[in-house]
Amino acid sequence: MDLVQQLLYMLQGISTTLLISIFSFLLGLTIGLPLAFIRTYERGFAVFVDAFEKVFRGIPELVLMLLFYRGVGLFLAFPFGDAFFTATFVLGLRSAANQSQIFKGAIRGVGEEQMVAARSLGLSRLQSILRVMIPQVFIFSTPGLGSEYALLVKDSSYAFVIGVPVIMEQADRIRKATYDPVIPYIVAAILYILLTFPLATWLDTWGSRKKKQLGL
Amino acid sequence: MAEIVMECKNLWKTYGKIIAVKDVSFQIREGEIKLVFGPSGSGKSTFLRCLAMLTIPDKGDVYLRDQCLTKPSVDLNKARAKIGFVFQHIWLFRHLTALGNVELSLRRVLKMPKDEAREKAMEALRLVKMEDWAKHYPAQMSGGQQQRVGIARALARNPNIILLDEPTSALDPELTGEVIDTLRDLARMGTTMLIVSHEMPFAREVADEMIFYDEGAIVETGPPELFFTNPESERAKKFMARLIKKTKRE
Numbered sequence: 483m484d485l486v487q488q489l490l491y492m493l494q495g496i497s498t499t500l501l502i503s504i505f506s507f508l509l510g511l512t513i514g515l516p517l518a519f520i521r522t523y524e525r526g527f528a529v530f531v532d533a534f535e536k537v538f539r540g541i542p543e544l545v546l547m548l549l550f551y552r553g554v555g556l557f558l559a560f561p562f563g564d565a566f567f568t569a570t571f572v573l574g575l576r577s578a579a580n581q582s583q584i585f586k587g588a589i590r591g592v593g594e595e596q597m598v599a600a601r602s603l604g605l606s607r608l609q610s611i612l613r614v615m616i617p618q619v620f621i622f623s624t625p626g627l628g629s630e631y632a633l634l635v636k637d638s639s640y641a642f643v644i645g646v647p648v649i650m651e652q653a654d655r656i657r658k659a660t661y662d663p664v665i666p667y668i669v670a671a672i673l674y675i676l677l678t679f680p681l682a683t684w685l686d687t688w689g690s691r692k693k694k695q696l697g698l
Numbered sequence: 699m700a701e702i703v704m705e706c707k708n709l710w711k712t713y714g715k716i717i718a719v720k721d722v723s724f725q726i727r728e729g730e731i732k733l734v735f736g737p738s739g740s741g742k743s744t745f746l747r748c749l750a751m752l753t754i755p756d757k758g759d760v761y762l763r764d765q766c767l768t769k770p771s772v773d774l775n776k777a778r779a780k781i782g783f784v785f786q787h788i789w790l791f792r793h794l795t796a797l798g799n800v801e802l803s804l805r806r807v808l809k810m811p812k813d814e815a816r817e818k819a820m821e822a823l824r825l826v827k828m829e830d831w832a833k834h835y836p837a838q839m840s841g842g843q844q845q846r847v848g849i850a851r852a853l854a855r856n857p858n859i860i861l862l863d864e865p866t867s868a869l870d871p872e873l874t875g876e877v878i879d880t881l882r883d884l885a886r887m888g889t890t891m892l893i894v895s896h897e898m899p900f901a902r903e904v905a906d907e908m909i910f911y912d913e914g915a916i917v918e919t920g921p922p923e924l925f926f927t928n929p930e931s932e933r934a935k936k937f938m939a940r941l942i943k944k945t946k947r948e
Contacts, residue, residue: 538809601754603803603851604779606725613806617793696792 488666495652496673498566501592502638502648503677508630510577515619517578518585519611531582533674538579543640546572551644569641569648573634580630585601588622589615592698621698624689628682635678700728701763703859704749704781705889709758711741711748718744718913719755726859726892731885733901733922734894736911737937742894742931743786745911746861749892750781762858782852782860787868788844790836796847797825797832800854808855823847824855826880842873845879859890866897875909902926910934 521531537548550572555562562568592615600610620627639650653670657663692698711719718741723835726732727811734742747753751762751767767777790799800822804815823829826846827862836844847866857938865881866874866888878900883902884891896902902922910918910931916930926942929935 574705595787595789598752599785599791600802601749602750602778602783602785603855604775604777604807605803606775606873609806614791614793618791621793653710661815689796695837696835 488656491652491656492649492669492673494647495649497668499635499638499648499673499677502570502573502641502646503631503634503686506573506577506638509570509574510581510630510634511580512542513575513578514581515558515585515616517582518589518619519615520583521586526567535579535582536579538576539583540692543572543637544643546576547640547644550590554599558641565641565644568644569638569646573637573641575632575661576637577630581627583631584626585619587626588619591622592618606695617669618696620696621689621692621696624685624692628685628689631685632678634680639674700730702726702761703728703730703763704892705761706749707759707761708823709745709748709760710756711744711753712756717741717914719748720772721758722916723907724916726890729888729890730906731889731891731893731904732907732909733905734892734911735779735896735901735937736813736917740912742911743863743913746863746892746894748887750778750783750861752778752783776809780858782855782857784845784848784852784860784862784865786864788836788841788848790844790848790851792836795833795835796828798841799836799847800851801827803851803855819850819854822850825853825883826850840873841869842876845869845877849877849880849884852853853884853889859892860884862891862893862895864894865897866867866895896941898926898941910937 520527551568600614640652641648649670653666656666705725709722748755800819804810866877918934
């Protein structure tokens with residue numbers, strides 16, 4: 483395996499890692515944000531939301547991925563026969579459980595008062611959530627969302643056990659081809675840091691500045 | 699006599715053992731200014747919130763003009779759009795500018811087109827003398843300025859009545875004056891207002907009626923002069939004496 487080919491391998495690894503991280507982050511956001519509001523405002527559903535969070539935060543990603551890919555995939559080849567989909571799906575649900583917790587804290591931080599003030603104007607509950615709560619909830623959640631994204635980039639490496647060409651998988655393939663047990667992993671480590679650190683830090687800084695500016 | 703704008707009949711609200719509103723009946727007519735005062739923790743805020751249906755009363759009825767708000771079929775969002783509410787701790791939307799705060803209900807509740815809403819909101823900000831601060835965020839304003847924006851937010855959509863829950867009591871003493879001035883302007887315009895406040899000179903000046911509220915109930919009502927000279931109930935007498943002493947000390 484020549485250097486150009488190794489480079490191409492790694493490039494594919496980077497793009498796959500980014501795609502899994504971004505899609506699972508968005509899936510987590512789409513499920514986690516409504517869950518947090520349901521948890522806060524519909525007490526009757528709290529048990530279900532809590533159960534969902536416990537299950538997906540409690541089971542190791544590795545177990546979930548193998549369970550869905552090998553187990554569920556056996557019966558439901560579509561869509562769980564697809565390793566990329568399964569990895570994104572599993573990490574997305576896990577992230578939904580985490581993000582639900584992050585947003586729940588942020589909703590508490592923004593405060594019930596903002597909701598009361600919004601309702602006093604005649605805004606419906608949904609309008610109040612969309613126009614008043616969510617913009618502030620996001621600012622409150624930036625540090626948590628930054629580390630959640632970093633977590634996803636790192637945890638996407640687990641997808642290598644089901645053969646998804648993430649950075650980890652590619653590094654392993656290069657190691658097998660070149661018999662070099664050190665350099666491929668070091669390159670992988672550096673790539674993971676580059677993919678997580680800047681965005682998480684930027685989000686954190688931006689959020690703190692915004693919070694200070696708005697007096698949140 | 700002017701039309702009754704808001705009315706409640708035999709209103710009740712309890713929190714566990716605490717009775718915040720105990721069989722309260724009350725009405726206010728177009729253009730009237732009534733002022734509620736009484737010891738803290740007596741349930742004044744809860745009473746005001748029940749009138750705005752921000753807190754749902756346990757029993758009794760609330761009417762806004764001819765509409766009974768306590769009927770289950772009522773669209774409370776539509777009803778609240780016609781009631782202005784000003785909070786003790788202001789509660790401006792911190793992610794929106796002064797203009798954004800005032801505009802929100804015009805755009806999303808009254809569904810005004812953008813330009814019209816902007817114009818209306820600026821008009822309300824002019825009324826509270828905050829038009830130069832339209833582009834500023836709440837965090838950049840003083841407490842008094844924030845509360846004036848809070849008042850603009852409540853009155854921008856021309857509500858039938860404005861309920862004000864201790865609008866000056868969370869402010870530094872030197873900032874209450876500007877808010878009182880704004881309320882004086884509203885009074886001159888004939889705005890129907892129910893105000894919880896202990897600003898006695900202001901009350902004497904603008905209130906048509908004062909309401910002494912204690913332990914979840916209206917104890918005594920009457921013109922300001924009555925309370926300043928010779929209130930009937932013992933409790934009101936004691937409270938007024940304390941209040942006047944405190945005002946003098948300040």
